[in-house]
Amino acid sequence: MGTRFRSYQPAQSYLLPPSPADWLPSGHLAYFVSDTVDSLDLRAFYEPYEGDGRRNSPYDPAMLLKVLIYAYASGVFSSRKMARRLEEDMAFRVLGAGNFPDHRTINRFRQQHLAEFERIFLDVVLLAKEMKLVQLGTLVIDGTKVRANASKHKAMRYGRMQQEEARLKQEIHALLERAERTDTAEDGAHGPDRRGDELPLELQLREQRLAQIQQARQRLEERQKQQDREAGRHENDGNDASGPRPQGGRSKYRRAFGAVPAKRQENFTDPESRIMKTADGYQQCYNAQAAVDGDSRLIVANAVGPCAADNGYLVEMTAAARRNRGKKPRRVLADAGYRSEEGFQQLAEQRITAYVSLGREGKAEPRTWSKSEQPATVAMRRRLARKPGERWYRKRKAMVEPVFGWIKQAMSFRRFSLRGLDKVRGEWQLVCAALNLKRIWGMSAA
Numbered sequence: 001m002g003t004r005f006r007s008y009q010p011a012q013s014y015l016l017p018p019s020p021a022d023w024l025p026s027g028h029l030a031y032f033v034s035d036t037v038d039s040l041d042l043r044a045f046y047e048p049y050e051g052d053g054r055r056n057s058p059y060d061p062a063m064l065l066k067v068l069i070y071a072y073a074s075g076v077f078s079s080r081k082m083a084r085r086l087e088e089d090m091a092f093r094v095l096g097a098g099n100f101p102d103h104r105t106i107n108r109f110r111q112q113h114l115a116e117f118e119r120i121f122l123d124v125v126l127l128a129k130e131m132k133l134v135q136l137g138t139l140v141i142d143g144t145k146v147r148a149n150a151s152k153h154k155a156m157r158y159g160r161m162q163q164e165e166a167r168l169k170q171e172i173h174a175l176l177e178r179a180e181r182t183d184t185a186e187d188g189a190h191g192p193d194r195r196g197d198e199l200p201l202e203l204q205l206r207e208q209r210l211a212q213i214q215q216a217r218q219r220l221e222e223r224q225k226q227q228d229r230e231a232g233r234h235e236n237d238g239n240d241a242s243g244p245r246p247q248g249g250r251s252k253y254r255r256a257f258g259a260v261p262a263k264r265q266e267n268f269t270d271p272e273s274r275i276m277k278t279a280d281g282y283q284q285c286y287n288a289q290a291a292v293d294g295d296s297r298l299i300v301a302n303a304v305g306p307c308a309a310d311n312g313y314l315v316e317m318t319a320a321a322r323r324n325r326g327k328k329p330r331r332v333l334a335d336a337g338y339r340s341e342e343g344f345q346q347l348a349e350q351r352i353t354a355y356v357s358l359g360r361e362g363k364a365e366p367r368t369w370s371k372s373e374q375p376a377t378v379a380m381r382r383r384l385a386r387k388p389g390e391r392w393y394r395k396r397k398a399m400v401e402p403v404f405g406w407i408k409q410a411m412s413f414r415r416f417s418l419r420g421l422d423k424v425r426g427e428w429q430l431v432c433a434a435l436n437l438k439r440i441w442g443m444s445a446a
Contacts, residue, residue, distance in 0.1 A: 020090075020093065020094045020097070021094075023090045023093075023094065024090060024091060024094055027445055028091060029070065029073065029074075029091070029438065029441050030070055030091040030092075030094050030095055031094075032437070032440075032441040032444075033066055033069050033070045033073070033095070033437060033441075034066050034094075034095060036124070036127065036437060037062055037065055037066045037069065038062065039127075040120065040123050041119075041123070042061060042062055042065070044113075044116045044119065045061035045062070045065060045113060045116060046061055048112070049061075059099055059101050059105060059109075060099075061109070061113075063095065063096060063097065063099055064101065064105075064106065064109045065113075065120075066095045067082060067086065067092060067095050067096060067101075067106070068082075068106070068109070068110060068430065069120075069430070069433065069434050069437060070091065070092070070095055070434075071085070071092075072411065072413070072430055072431055072434035073411065073434040073435070073437060073438045074091075074411075075410070075411045075412040075413070077413065077417050078103075078417065079103040079104075079106040079107035079110070079417075080103040082103065082106050083100070083101065083102050083103040083106060086099075086100050086101070087100060110418075110427075110430075111418070111423065113426075114418075114422065114423055114425075114426025114427070114429075115426060117426050117427075117429040117430045117433065118426070118429045120429070120430070120433050121302070121429045121430075121432055121433040121436070122324055124433045124436045124437055124440070125298070125299075125300055125324050125325065125436070127440065128296065128298050128436065128440055129325065129326075131440065131444070133296045133298060133440065133443060134293045134295075134296055134298055134300060134325060135293065135295050135296070136293055136300065136321065136325045136327050136328075136329050136330075137294065137295065137329070137330050137331070138293070138294030138295065138329065138330065138331050138332075138333065138392075138395075138399070139291055139292070139293065139294065139300070139318060139321050139329035139331070139332045139333070140291070140292045140293075140294050140332075140333045140334070140396055140399045140400040141289070141290075141291050141292075141313065141314065141317045141318070141332065141333070141334045141338060141400075142289075142290060142292070142310075142334065142335065142400040142401070142403075142404070143287050143288060143289045143290070143310050143313065143337070144287075144288050144290075144404045144407075144408070145276045145277075145278045145283070145285040145286070145287060145288070145308070146285060146286055146288045146413070146414065146415065146416060146428075147278075147283050147284065147285050147414060147415040147416070148267075148270045148273030148284045148285055148286055148415070148416055148419070148424070149269070149270060149415065149416050149417060149418060149419045150267050150269035150270035150273055150284045150419065151269065151284060152267075152275060152282065152283055152284040225257070228257050233257050234257065235257055237257055267284055269419065270284070270419040270420065272306055272420055272421040272424075273285060273286055273306060273419075274286075274306045274307070274308065276308040277308070285308075286304050286305065286306060286416065286421075286424050287304065287305050287306070287307060287308055287309075287310070288302070288303075288304050288428055289302060289303040289304065289305070289310070289313050289317055290302050290400070290403060290404070290432065291317040291318070291320065291321040292399060292400045292403050294333070294395070294399045296439070296443070297399060297400075297402060297403055297439065298436050298439055298440070299403065299432045299435065299436055300321045300324050300325050301317055301320035301321040301323075301324050302320075302428055302429065302432045303316065303317060303320070303425075303428075304421070304424050304425045304428045305421075306421060309337070310334075310335075310337035310338050311337060311338050311339060311340045311343065312340075313338065314332070314334060314338040314340055314343040314347070314354075314356070315342075315343045315346045315347065318332055318347065318350075318352065328350070328351075328352060329352060330352070330353065331352070331353045331354070331355060331392060332347060332352055332353070332354045332355070332356075333354075333355050333356070333392065333393060333395070333396040333399070333400075334354070334355075334356045334357075334396070335356070335357050335396065336356070336357040336358060336359055336360050338356050339356055339357070339358055339377070341374045341376050341377050343356075344356070344376035344377060344379070344380055345376045348376055348379075353383075354380065355380075355383065355384060355389055355392045355393045355396070356380060357384070357393065358377065358380060358381055358384070403435070406435060406439075407431060407435060411431070411434070411435065411438075413431055416428075
């Protein structure tokens with residue numbers, strides 16, 4: 001007796017149109033994202049469309065937001081890939097509900113509503129609070145370097161900028177002289193569509209390159225002046241013959257005010273990103289921060305900055321988590337990168353117990369602190385030396401490291417899609433909101 005197979009007729013037409021709900025299991029993440037977005041206050045997303053009288057009906061913002069959140073939660077960050085998934089992937093098609101926006105529409109929506117993504121992230125945190133998933137007994141703060149949408153090979157050192165600027169000026173001058181000599185002789189040889197006095201293409205390219213270098217050099221100089229002012233320096237405060245010198249006749253500064261070190265770099269593609277050390281060597285990056293609830297491993301606050309150092313984020317991230325959750329954490333855990341006497345003092349004044357390492361793991365503490373000079377740091381060392389402090393700090397890695405593992409491995413988010421600090425901050429809000437929703441879905445289904 002022959003084997004009887006189940007019916008398989010790919011060309012069979014449906015007598016009745018199928019329901020999209022029949023194609024996905026009832027507990028699918030796409031449904032959870034859809035239901036959650038429908039429960040949020042989306043007035044800020046609809047306001048730009050009110051009363052404009054446009055003829056072409058725009059796509060519903062709720063649909064686009066659902067697609068964006070689900071895409072990030074699924075590891076899809078390219079707008080072109082999202083548009084393709086709306087045609088090929090059933091979960092995307094369920095969220096799109098018969099809509100197929102192109103990649104330009106998706107990308108335009110994402111860039112137009114970057115500021116609103118912070119509100120979405122906060123609403124997701126409040127959702128976790130209502131579900132009693134976030135207790136905020138223990139707050140763990142950590143950062144990770146996420147690559148910018150720019151190559152480190154598109155950066156140039158300040159010293160090299162000066163050399164290239166001088167070289168390009170010479171080449172442009174030589175090209176202009178050559179063009180002027182030949183312009184008159186060739187004036188009659190050009191066709192009716194050309195005047196004969198257009199700039200040669202090689203001259204245009206050099207002028208564009210020169211303008212880029214001059215703009216980058218100016219940004220570096222302005223940034224250096226601002227950093228010097230923040231450090232307490234002022235014009236002509238040293239290394240300048242025209243300015244006053246401290247007693248002894250020698251300047252206490254190695255360089256003049258606003259002078260940029262020759263090795264300082266600037267990126268032409270994304271000037272606000274910085275070269276940072278990563279596991280893959282030095283890359284063009286941003287420093288992405290996350291404050292994580294120790295029990296649920298949900299992100300309750302986040303931030304992004306262009307500085308590779310973490311120590312300035314200890315108090316900021318604690319305050320943001322307290323503001324978002326509406327509750328003060330009992331304790332804060334962080335690694336040695338967040339070590340700061342000022343930060344320790346501020347947390348102590350707020351009666352928040354901190355457990356922050358004073359040295360890298362496996363290495364000796366950098367120096368001995370004086371109780372009179374750095375009392376909060378000395379108190380931290382004593383706290384970590386006791387068994388409760390040692391036990392709490394040992395839990396830090398298991399609480400926060402999985403979060404960045406989920407972002408970079410499970411969600412495959414290792415590089416920002418947008419450029420510029422403001423846009424990157426909005427995208428990081430979207431990443432954190434998507435991860436939280438995925439985690440809440442997983443915990444509620446368990």
